[in-house]
Amino acid sequence: MQLAKDLLTTTLPAIHKDTSLECVFSYFEECNILSLPVVEEDRYLGMVMERDFFDLDLSQGVKSVKLPLSFEEVSVLPAAHLYDVLRVVDEYDVEIVPVVDKENKYHGTIIIDDMMQKIAQMHSDQIKGNIIALRMEAIHYSLEDLSRWVEQNSIKILSVFVEADKNDPKMVVVTLKLNKVEVEPVLATFERFSLNVIYSSSLTENSENSQDRLDNLMRYLEI
Incomplete structure (x- = not known):
């Protein structure tokens, strides 16, 4: 049985709410992804997504802009089944799914593309x-x-x-x-x-x- 805790990636960084825009876009490019989880200590706050930057007012410079947070409610429990993860992906159209426990402690993130590759490999070997x-x-x-x-x-x-x-x-x-x-x-x-x-x-x-x-x-x- 495939659970969320077994699908976590070890390559995607979680960022702080005060992370600079330059750093965020650097992560976007390095990880070839357009969204990142945002945490404070070990508490999940939401996601920062490239599309959320389109409407920002950068007239005062990037350092004056706070990171826009989205999908604060979007996450799955570590023991959530694969089907629950797929339901969240379908409902919210996201490319990553944070894994958060009932105390809102952040455990990691599932990258959907990586998850689908892993599932395909697992089932092809059955x-x-x-x-x-x-x-x-x-x-x-x-x-x-x-x-x-x-x-x-x-x-x-x-x-x-x-x-x-x-x-x-x-x-x-x-x-x-x-x-x-x-x-x-x-x-x-x-x-x-x-x-x-x-x-x-x-x-x-x-x-x-x-x-x-x-x-x-x-x-x-x-x-």
Whole structure:
């Protein structure tokens, strides 16, 4: 299980509220990032972001300007699950997520790009298998039914991801990671129950419909 405390970066500095603008922009350039966490001693105060500098009045010189703080409320607990981190990223559209405990003590920061690379590496090393994506009415989604139909073919579901179809709020896209590469019996079972398979990695080669299925999946996920 991936928790926030396991995704912390050791390369991104935290800055003080009195850090100079020259230093902030130097960190932006060195770290190839546009936002930094701001702390006072070990207490989290917020983020400083490049876009917040656009409206500053620098007529009196940069040394007269205090750092603009944003997203003081944006953080996750050290024990927060990966999905909670992703929810914060989606809700606030941030590139970093500070990790702060209940006493507001700063533990570090998650850089989202680094996190996604780490997740990709972790999952690529897991059990080899197949990925199947289904599109169905949300009211008809049942993990119990899907598990039964998959397991009756001596195959296991390793993970499930369900997301709303952005084109139709009544529909969902269900992505299944299975523990076997050869999943034709599962596909046949899904077809028998009139389930709409919009993608399967077993169909990405040597199939006339594979590109259409991939295009459908990308369209629904808006990738």
